[in-house]
Amino acid sequence: MDLVVAIYPYPLVLASIINNGWNLGYVHCQISAFLMGLSVVSSIFNITGIAVNRYCYICHSLQYDKLYSNRNSLCNVLLIWMLTLVAIMPNLQTRTLQYDPRIYSCTFTQSVSSVYTISLVVFHFFLPMVIVTFCYLRIWILVLQVRRRVKPDSKPKLKPQDFRNFVTMFVVFVLFAICWAPLNFIGLIVASDPDTMAPRIPEWLFVASYYMAYFNSCLNAIIYGLLNQNFRQEYKRIIVSLCTAKMFFGDNSNDAADKIKCRPAPLKANNNLIKRMNQESK
Template identity: 60%
Template sequence: MSGVMILSKNLTLEDVERLPERSAWVTSVLATVLIFTIVVDLLGNSLVIVSVFRNKKLRKARRNVFVISLAIADLVVAIYPYPLTLIAIFRNGWVHGYIHCQMSGLLLGLSVIGSIFNITAIAINRYCYICHGLKYKKIFSHRKTSCYVLLVWMLTCLAVIPTHFVESLQYDPRIYSCTFAQSVSPFYTVTIAAIHFILPISIVSYCYLHIWIYVIRVRKRVKLENPSRINHHDFRNFLTMFVVFVLFAICWVPLNIIGLGVVVNPKLANMIPDWLFIASYFMAYFNSSLNAIVYGVLNHKFRQEYKQIMIEIINLSC
């Protein structure tokens, strides 16, 4: 099976390269995973946004500004790129043309980078709140927090724009998606991995590592089940966002390792099994549906608000 296929601006629908017919169960699995991801992404992240705006306590917590921003980043892919990929699965090829290919690739990049940058901002917020509580309100005032969110999206846009100019957004028939092709520029691939993934992951790891160390030290010092400054509610909020980060890393690390591996040794491109490459991509896609589930499982306020919203929707539909 060949590598990526570049869609030219003059490409007609009839010219689109198609894969040999795959087993029905393979396409069924890919379609099922993507449909589940789209539905849960749309429903879950919509619930997150509505919950924060409805619940005064959730709305008052400054960290939830970043939670809303993260939910928006996850919603972007469910609204446009993923449905186009789903159609490509059913049609066994890209039938949407060059413009949609470029747009879906850009929005996919915008969502991924926006997600990791928001997760980084959340980690910094939790680090300041727990480890530097006396300075927290000054560092994260309501006005400054809004500016931080704006900064996150400005940096996200700046990070995505170069992808278009190096012509790295290409259609890969293995995953039925228009996405970043690592083979276009090894230097650019390494730069992207460093700035968009390795650096943010390092910052987040630093923040959460110091939070864990702080929590352990305080608990040992006071010899209580819960530390004096960090109550159970605060710790659960921290744990929730930590799990969000861990799941993001788990879902995206395999794909980044494959990309960097191909850059280091181009021969790996032909050695990596298609099933592993496809699994790494769809695992990464699946991540956009997980955050809302994590909030519902680990955060009591979000869980209660979810239930209330669903009850109201059911009552209105009856």
């Protein structure tokens, strides 16, 4: 979803900044805002699903294969996207997707429907955060117990790879919560009394919280690159491939062609070798 948002809504936002306003029509406004909302809601539900998965894998390892069979895993993915659509579809009826000149983009307007805004913040942000916090607290408790145990076989072992994966996803969750919390708190404040509270929110605070929230998508790639060995290897492979391609195209330049021209022809070189051998034999 981050790639979809980067390809479609973000260029429209850039065009809006250049033109100092939205002149791309109502349809593009609705589609771009809907895709951005879909990306946000799916991100938090995916983080929640990953946290539950890590909790079951580490704290209930004996039942993990049964809980996350191929069929159950597919059902979990479908459930995440079904909940995402259920959370985002009311935007089309409440008309909360509008252009906001403060951020030069079409987005969810918090002051249009108080009930929907409060429901979205509670069920889309606070409830998932509670579930994820519970899962990671249970995992941390188990990690501390495993590290402090006296008998090595008294409790299940925690593999280093499993611990690194857990730390990676935990950092992703913490950064997500930090980046998205200000915008959600502003939404609750505005939804409590839109007519009174909306004008009291400073414009700079709303803009900062909005861009801070969407900057979180950039942080994920950095975290994966720093904490995940597989991502680091892929980054290195891509960089090496780019450098190799540059060297390859560089060798096909005029300098490389001149080097080829300076090389003696195979037939001429062979004739010189034969003449030298004949002279030595005489």
